[in-house]
Amino acid sequence: MSGSVLGVAFPEPVGLIPTIDQSEAWSQLRAPSVELPEPEVDELEKAFKESLGKEADDDNMSDEEDDPTLANAPKVQSPIYIRDLLEYLSADTKAPQAYEKIQMALKTAPTLIRQKKGFGEEVAFYAEDLLSKLAGMTNFYEDASFETSKLNAMIAVVVSHPPVTTHLCHLLLTGDYSLQQRICLLSTMSLSARELRGYKDEMVASSHSNQIFPTQMLPGKLHQQYLAAEGKIEEYGSSAIQADIQNQLMGEAAEDARDELAGGRILRVSASLKKKPQASAPLIPKDALNSFNKSVGKTFFFPLVNVWWQSGGINIGAYTPILTAHYLKTLSLILHAAYPSASDLLEMAREYLGLLISIIPTLDSEQLPVIEALCTGVLLVMDVVDDSFLIAQMSVELAKIQDFFTNVWETLIDEKVKTSTSARSWTK
Numbered sequence: 060m061s062g063s064v065l066g067v068a069f070p071e072p073v074g075l076i077p078t079i080d081q082s083e084a085w086s087q088l089r090a091p092s093v094e095l096p097e098p099e100v101d102e103l104e105k106a107f108k109e110s111l112g113k114e115a116d117d118d119n120m121s122d123e124e125d126d127p128t129l130a131n132a133p134k135v136q137s138p139i140y141i142r143d144l145l146e147y148l149s150a151d152t153k154a155p156q157a158y159e160k161i162q163m164a165l166k167t168a169p170t171l172i173r174q175k176k177g178f179g180e181e182v183a184f185y186a187e188d189l190l191s192k193l194a195g196m197t198n199f200y201e202d203a204s205f206e207t208s209k210l211n212a213m214i215a216v217v218v219s220h221p222p223v224t225t226h227l228c229h230l231l232l233t234g235d236y237s238l239q240q241r242i243c244l245l246s247t248m249s250l251s252a253r254e255l256r257g258y259k260d261e262m263v264a265s266s267h268s269n270q271i272f273p274t275q276m277l278p279g280k281l282h283q284q285y286l287a288a289e290g291k292i293e294e295y296g297s298s299a300i301q302a303d304i305q306n307q308l309m310g311e312a313a314e315d316a317r318d319e320l321a322g323g324r325i326l327r328v329s330a331s332l333k334k335k336p337q338a339s340a341p342l343i344p345k346d347a348l349n350s351f352n353k354s355v356g357k358t359f360f361f362p363l364v365n366v367w368w369q370s371g372g373i374n375i376g377a378y379t380p381i382l383t384a385h386y387l388k389t390l391s392l393i394l395h396a397a398y399p400s401a402s403d404l405l406e407m408a409r410e411y412l413g414l415l416i417s418i419i420p421t422l423d424s425e426q427l428p429v430i431e432a433l434c435t436g437v438l439l440v441m442d443v444v445d446d447s448f449l450i451a452q453m454s455v456e457l458a459k460i461q462d463f464f465t466n467v468w469e470t471l472i473d474e475k476v477k478t479s480t481s482a483r484s485w486t487k
Contacts, residue, residue, distance in 0.1 A: 136163075137167050141171070141172070141175060145185055145189055148161060148165075152199050165205070168215055169215040172189075173215055173267055176218075176220075182219045182220050186219075186220040186222075189212075190213060190226060190230070193213045193216070194227075196209055206243065209243065210243050210250075211266035214247055215267065217248070218255060221359075224362055224363075228362040228365065231366050238381065242382065242385050245385055249388075249392035249396075252397075253300070255347075256343070256351055256355075258341055258396070348400070352397075352402055355396065355397045355401050356397065357403075360397065363390060364414060367386070372417075372418075380427075380428050380429050383429050387429070388432050391436050394408065394411060394440070405444065405448060408440045408443060408444045409453070412453055415433050415460070416459055416460070418433060419460070423467075424467045424470040424472075430476055430480070431476045434479040435479070467480070
């Protein structure tokens with residue numbers, strides 16, 4: 060090791076850089092080049108996919124580092140209790156997994172609520188809170204199936220605890236709801252009544268599965284003992300529904316219209332009014348049918364009629380005809396479900412006809428949805444009420460309706476509505 064003048068030691072050079080003369084350098088440059096084989100296409104594709112996968116993993120790791128909750132977020136479990144269901148529905152939309160919780164709640168609600176029916180007071184305790192929460196929900200995530208899922212959940216609440224209809228009508232009276240939300244509330248009333256009567260509407264029936272125990276079965280023989288002691292749990296089996304009923308009524312009316320009215324009094328009643336058994340009436344257990352026949356009026360029909368009288372009718376601006384028509388169709392569906400054995404069927408029909416009469420002074424020929432719904436309601440009343448009762452108790456009201464249809468018939472522009480108003484030969 061050598062040193063400098065200042066006494067600083069310098070390391071010895073490791074070696075000299077090898078040198079070649081000019082002729083050797085030129086010979087190396089002129090030597091033939093050797094080309095390495097190109098990789099196969101499959102190898103390139105494999106390498107490309109591996110690089111993409113590595114980049115994706117890096118991105119995921121970066122997201123998890125930015126938001127640690129993503130890495131540790133547990134999978135949203137199906138709710139087991141009604142309080143869990145309500146908690147999911149009440150999830151803050153800004154909270155983690157809020158979308159997953161709301162979706163899970165709407166998906167499981169129809170089955171879970173029905174499973175809990177008849178097992179303790181859990182459904183009854185939470186029924187009003189559930190209905191209030193569901194009624195006020197909006198489609199925040201713009202889910203295509205949201206409205207149907209929400210409606211099915213609300214139907215499950217009413218079917219499992221029918222007295223909650225009083226609260227539903229209170230929401231209609233006092234709640235600040237959109238048109239869509241109000242229509243959903245009305246549809247809940249009509250479709251719930253139909254399910255309790257035994258009708259298996261496809262949209263409702265497909266929303267839940269039939270299971271015989273709410274949460275978990277008891278082990279083995281013990282479960283069978285309880286099941287044998289309590290008996291089997293029985294499951295009950297809207298526009299398309301309303302249209303089907305209307306088409307049925309219209310078909311009968313067009314075929315059998317032989318009414319003759321003179322001086323505002325029915326002299327001869329249509330043959331379609333002669334009562335005959337409903338071949339299509341669904342069969343349900345006798346106890347369930349008796350319970351429905353006793354309660355359909357006071358639980359579904361009269362509370363909804365009372366909403367009309369307490370609110371002084373429906374007035375929501377430009378959308379009033381749409382909501383009024385849906386309201387009348389809802390009452391028609393409930394009355395249709397009540398036929399033929401509801402204990403207060405005649406009172407329901409009389410009250411409905413009186414409500415229809417009260418609407419006539421506010422109508423003109425441009426309110427086609429309301430006129431069509433009114434006509435369907437009148438045809439239904441005439442179809443479910445005994446002919447002698449019609450003649451004795453309702454001839455004056457029917458004459459007023461005949462006069463109204465006669466006056467507006469020429470000005471109606473919709474052929475379907477014109478057919479409806481003329482199907483019973485309203486002219487003298």
